[in-house]
Amino acid sequence: MKRIxxxxxxxxxxxxxxxxxxxxxxxxxxxxxxxxCGRFDQVKRLAxxxxxxxxxxxxxxxxxxxxxWRTLKPFPNTLRLTRDEIVHLQGExxxxxxxxxxEPTVRMIxxxxxxxxxxxxxxxxxxxxxDGSIKGDSWKVSLKAxxxxxxxxxxxxxxxxxxxxxxxxxxxxxxxxxxxxxSEIKTGPGxxxxxxxxxx
Amino acid sequence: MILQRRLALxxxxxxxxxxxxxxxxxxxxxxxxxxxxxxLLPLEKRDPVLQQSFTHMVDSAQQRVVVLVGARQxxxxxxxxxxxxxxxxxxxxxxxxxxxxxxxxxxxxxSLQPHATLLVGSAQERQLRDEPxxxxxxxxxxxxxxxxSGPKLxxxxxxxxxxxxxxxxxxxxxxxVRPRDGRLFVAGEGREYVLLTYTLQQSAFSLGAQNAxxxxxxxxxxxxxxxxxxxxxxxxxxxxxxAAAGRQASREIHTIGVGxxxxxxxxxxxxxxSVKPIGLILLAIGVGFLGALSVCWLLFxxxxxxxxxFGASLIGVAQDYGIYFLCHRLxxxxxxxxxxxxxRLLPGLGFTLLAAVIGYLGLALTPFPGLRHMAVFSAxxxxxxxxxxxxxxxxxxxxxxxxxxxLAQRYRGLVRHWPRLSGTPVSIGLVLLxxxxxxxxxxxxxxxxxxxxxxxxxxxxxQDQIKLSKxxxxxxxxxxxxxxxxxxxQVLQREEALKRRLDSLTPDRHIAGYQALSNWVPSVRAQAAxxxxxxxxxxxxDGPLALLAAEIEEDPQWVMDSAAHLRxxxxxxxxxxxxxxxxxxxxxxxxxxxxDDRGHQTHASIVALRGxxxxxxxxxxxxxxxxxxxxxxxxxxxxxxxxxxxxxxxGWVVLGAYAVVFAVLFPRYRGRTWRVLAxxxxxxxxxxxxxxFGGQHLQLFHVLALMLLLGVGVDYGIFxxxxxxxxxxxxxxxxxxxxSTILSFGLLALSGTPALQAFxxxxxxxxxxxxxxxxxxxxxxxxxxxxxD
Numbered sequence: 001m002k003r004i005x006x007x008x009x010x011x012x013x014x015x016x017x018x019x020x021x022x023x024x025x026x027x028x029x030x031x032x033x034x035x036x037c038g039r040f041d042q043v044k045r046l047a048x049x050x051x052x053x054x055x056x057x058x059x060x061x062x063x064x065x066x067x068x069w070r071t072l073k074p075f076p077n078t079l080r081l082t083r084d085e086i087v088h089l090q091g092e093x094x095x096x097x098x099x100x101x102x103e104p105t106v107r108m109i110x111x112x113x114x115x116x117x118x119x120x121x122x123x124x125x126x127x128x129x130x131d132g133s134i135k136g137d138s139w140k141v142s143l144k145a146x147x148x149x150x151x152x153x154x155x156x157x158x159x160x161x162x163x164x165x166x167x168x169x170x171x172x173x174x175x176x177x178x179x180x181x182x183s184e185i186k187t188g189p190g191x192x193x194x195x196x197x198x199x200x
Numbered sequence: 201m202i203l204q205r206r207l208a209l210x211x212x213x214x215x216x217x218x219x220x221x222x223x224x225x226x227x228x229x230x231x232x233x234x235x236x237x238x239x240l241l242p243l244e245k246r247d248p249v250l251q252q253s254f255t256h257m258v259d260s261a262q263q264r265v266v267v268l269v270g271a272r273q274x275x276x277x278x279x280x281x282x283x284x285x286x287x288x289x290x291x292x293x294x295x296x297x298x299x300x301x302x303x304x305x306x307x308x309x310x311s312l313q314p315h316a317t318l319l320v321g322s323a324q325e326r327q328l329r330d331e332p333x334x335x336x337x338x339x340x341x342x343x344x345x346x347x348x349s350g351p352k353l354x355x356x357x358x359x360x361x362x363x364x365x366x367x368x369x370x371x372x373x374x375x376x377v378r379p380r381d382g383r384l385f386v387a388g389e390g391r392e393y394v395l396l397t398y399t400l401q402q403s404a405f406s407l408g409a410q411n412a413x414x415x416x417x418x419x420x421x422x423x424x425x426x427x428x429x430x431x432x433x434x435x436x437x438x439x440x441x442x443a444a445a446g447r448q449a450s451r452e453i454h455t456i457g458v459g460x461x462x463x464x465x466x467x468x469x470x471x472x473x474s475v476k477p478i479g480l481i482l483l484a485i486g487v488g489f490l491g492a493l494s495v496c497w498l499l500f501x502x503x504x505x506x507x508x509x510f511g512a513s514l515i516g517v518a519q520d521y522g523i524y525f526l527c528h529r530l531x532x533x534x535x536x537x538x539x540x541x542x543x544r545l546l547p548g549l550g551f552t553l554l555a556a557v558i559g560y561l562g563l564a565l566t567p568f569p570g571l572r573h574m575a576v577f578s579a580x581x582x583x584x585x586x587x588x589x590x591x592x593x594x595x596x597x598x599x600x601x602x603x604x605x606x607l608a609q610r611y612r613g614l615v616r617h618w619p620r621l622s623g624t625p626v627s628i629g630l631v632l633l634x635x636x637x638x639x640x641x642x643x644x645x646x647x648x649x650x651x652x653x654x655x656x657x658x659x660x661x662x663q664d665q666i667k668l669s670k671x672x673x674x675x676x677x678x679x680x681x682x683x684x685x686x687x688x689x690q691v692l693q694r695e696e697a698l699k700r701r702l703d704s705l706t707p708d709r710h711i712a713g714y715q716a717l718s719n720w721v722p723s724v725r726a727q728a729a730x731x732x733x734x735x736x737x738x739x740x741x742d743g744p745l746a747l748l749a750a751e752i753e754e755d756p757q758w759v760m761d762s763a764a765h766l767r768x769x770x771x772x773x774x775x776x777x778x779x780x781x782x783x784x785x786x787x788x789x790x791x792x793x794x795x796d797d798r799g800h801q802t803h804a805s806i807v808a809l810r811g812x813x814x815x816x817x818x819x820x821x822x823x824x825x826x827x828x829x830x831x832x833x834x835x836x837x838x839x840x841x842x843x844x845x846x847x848x849x850x851g852w853v854v855l856g857a858y859a860v861v862f863a864v865l866f867p868r869y870r871g872r873t874w875r876v877l878a879x880x881x882x883x884x885x886x887x888x889x890x891x892x893f894g895g896q897h898l899q900l901f902h903v904l905a906l907m908l909l910l911g912v913g914v915d916y917g918i919f920x921x922x923x924x925x926x927x928x929x930x931x932x933x934x935x936x937x938x939x940s941t942i943l944s945f946g947l948l949a950l951s952g953t954p955a956l957q958a959f960x961x962x963x964x965x966x967x968x969x970x971x972x973x974x975x976x977x978x979x980x981x982x983x984x985x986x987x988x989d
Contacts, residue, residue: 105378
């Protein structure tokens with residue numbers, strides 16, 4: 001926590017108090033529970049396709065463990081991101097496994113994703129230019145990748161939320177766009193379902 | 201007398217020229233000795249393509265300085281790396297930072313996009329053959345619906361089945377280095393490292409560059425450590441090894457040169473109780489050194505530092521002529537004037553020079569340019585020192601200059617009690633005993649020509665090197681496959697055949713992987729096969745695209761559009777096109793391209809190996825058997841083999857030199873010629889036996905020393921056989937010379953450079969033994985006169 005604060009302080013100094021003040025206040029607004037689960041609804045609009053693709057499922061963000069992203073409809077598939085690996089399960093079958101020992105960027109990817117879902121803006125500061133605004137009890141943040149390579153890979157990201165992140169929008173340079181809305185958010189020890197706890 | 205004066209004046213003129221030339225070289229031209237260790241290795245001229253591959257691999261590595269700055273936290277590593285860079289930033293004219301542009305990162309895959317459909321990783325290519333359409337439709341669906349579906353390049357429609365992404369992942373797997381926050385990142389052993397690479401703007405072997413760069417790197421390292429206390433800095437580069445070797449050589453020039461001089465000065469003082477002989481011998485040696493340097497520079501235009509180190513040992517031989525003259529002057533009757541004394545000594549002196557020069561010139565028969573320089577340098581030095589003695593000494597030393605010192609007094613009696621070789625049973629028994637011991641020693645002898653046993657880099661440098669290559673998983677620059685063909689297409693096809701063999705070696709961990717240009721640009725044949733495979737398995741009208749369309753409720757038009765879009769990205773790729781893209785930058789050195797191979801054009805490339813285990817070299821050496829145009833290259837093994845074959849050749853050269861020296865000496869010594877050579881021969885045989893008992897592995901430099909020992913030992917043999925007026929002047933000359941030779945070459949045995957150490961040890965043992973043996977073969981005056989001339 002100290003480190004995160006230190007980075008925030010640094011970013012304050014770098015960007016000037018005026019622009020960065022909202023980011024610090026947004027940080028203060030976020031609840032940042034140890035365990036957080038909920039429902040997501042995702043809509044993708046892809047280049048060359050007429051219809052948007054809708055899906056939904058459950059997600060969990062557990063501090064110190066990682067992220068579980070379970071798409072339930074229309075096709076069950078699970079993505080699990082832990083400190084040392086990214087595993088993609090299609091039903092029961094492991095469709096892809098990326099280990100940190102083989103792919104050094106796994107930890108970075110997982111860190112960014114964890115920060116995104118937890119709304120941990122301080123951690124994103126090193127990779128993105130963070131720009132935020134606050135209206136009442138909700139906030140809005142836009143992230144612009146600092147490096148051209150990252151910009152090409154993830155495009156522009158914007159987040160909206162209050163005590164928790166409520167939605168994420170990603171629009172890639174290729175024209176593909178993704179919108180994810182979070183709901184039914186639960187925190188605390190009961191948030192993670194037993195079957196999810198077994199997978200994490 | 202007049203002739204003597206003229207000679208002295210003419211020589212004075214020449215010496216003035218030498219001094220002038222040397223002053224101009226050192227002070228005017230500011231020449232610096234060459235420290236390139238590779239200059240000591242033979243040039244492999246036989247195969248231009250192989251030679252080209254060496255320069256390609258070495259050039260891409262030699263001028264690099266690679267630095268890893270690590271810390272527990274990435275942010276701390278970054279700060280330390282910035283501090284490091286800041287120190288070096290103002291010195292761009294020495295070390296250029298190899299900045300990896302952000303545009304390069306973003307652009308490298310974009311440049312491959314037109315060929316994306318043809319780029320499929322090897323695992324997925326197998327799946328393409330085996331898996332049904334449903335598998336690919338599911339894979340596409342998963343990518344379609346998942347928000348964070350792993351590596352993704354471009355839009356979904358550019359790579360619906362994730363094949364291009366998988367291929368890019370496979371390529372990325374060829375190096376553990378990743379871009380991160382505008383830096384290059386490597387992780388390992390609980391630390392995160394920033395990779396910094398610099399290119400030297402001057403040769404890694406330039407002494408000036410070494411003196412400037414090495415302290416700068418130390419300074420930068422200190423700055424990194426003070427920026428982040430737990431920072432670890434690992435540095436590697438040929439320049440560090442070259443600088444360490446240079447430092448060691450110049451340190452040894454001081455110890456060996458100075459030690460040798462002090463020894464000789466002491467000995468001379470104790471023998472002649474005068475400073476004048478010391479000055480005269482130093483004068484002869486000095487003129488020899490200056491003359492050798494001048495002429496070598498005129499001949500070769502360069503001088504190697506190791507030549508100078510070896511030249512320091514020249515003192516050991518160059519002194520013999522002066523000592524021989526001085527010892528005779530000391531013992532000669534005062535009535536005999538110096539010029540006529542010299543005239544009497546001239547034949548013996550001439551033969552010693554001839555024999556020594558033949559001994560040194562044997563070194564010139566080796567294929568090593570450095571050794572050839574050493575041979576010429578030494579032979580010239582001897583000639584110049586000899587001429588100084590002959591032209592100047594008679595004028596400088598008169599009959600009353602010298603008086604015998606304490607050493608000369610006590611030593612003279614020794615020779616009378618020395619055992620002589622004769623036909624008595626005791627004598628024969630001793631010879632047989634020595635012969636048996638020698639045979640025992642020879643049987644213990646093993647040879648080791650491994651070039652790595654000649655390396656003497658400081659352990660810290662080697663540890664850094666090992667750690668760095670482990671973290672970076674860098675391929676070996678000295679062991680690789682060289683692939684040739686009549687066209688670039690044939691080269692790529694042969695690479696692919698080789699890769700199929702190598703793939704079978706990875707599960708047994710003989711190698712971790714390989715780098716090859718065909719990983720990036722498949723041969724036209726492989727591209728056509730893959731295109732057909734993709735067409736058949738993925739793009740068919742009733743294939744996975746149609747299944748996918750049904751799931752996501754898209755119409756047949758979408759299927760056709762998607763297939764057309766993928767086909768549009770299947771543009772055949774050629775090597776030359778790829779080499780022009782930024783993605784090719786790290787791999788360009790693998791492609792040798794068109795090379796003129798003794799009149800006809802050949803295309804060639806390198807397949808580099810990662811994670812190579814030393815124990816697996818024999819397996820790899822046989823891995824390409826039967827594939828046309830593929831050659832296993834092991835430069836370390838190759839050089840070791842050359843060293844080995846020249847060790848054997850030099851052995852014969854030594855034997856040949858004995859025969860030549862015998863032939864040269866025979867007209868003068870006739871039936872006694874064998875007595876001149878016997879002490880040296882016996883000493884050589886027993887020295888080698890002692891090396892065997894000592895557990896030394898015989899290598900080229902031992903044999904080279906035996907060659908030199910012949911030159912030195914024959915001097916003593918000649919001294920002992922030359923007629924003198926019944927006094928002990930020859931014996932005194934032998935003792936004085938041998939003691940100084942042992943001092944100079946004995947100090948070489950202390951050298952940290954294994955080659956010089958082997959050389960020195962052999963000379964130390966050999967010279968001591970020749971000294972001990974020489975009187976055993978001496979004969980009395982009566983015998984000399986009894987021998988028919």
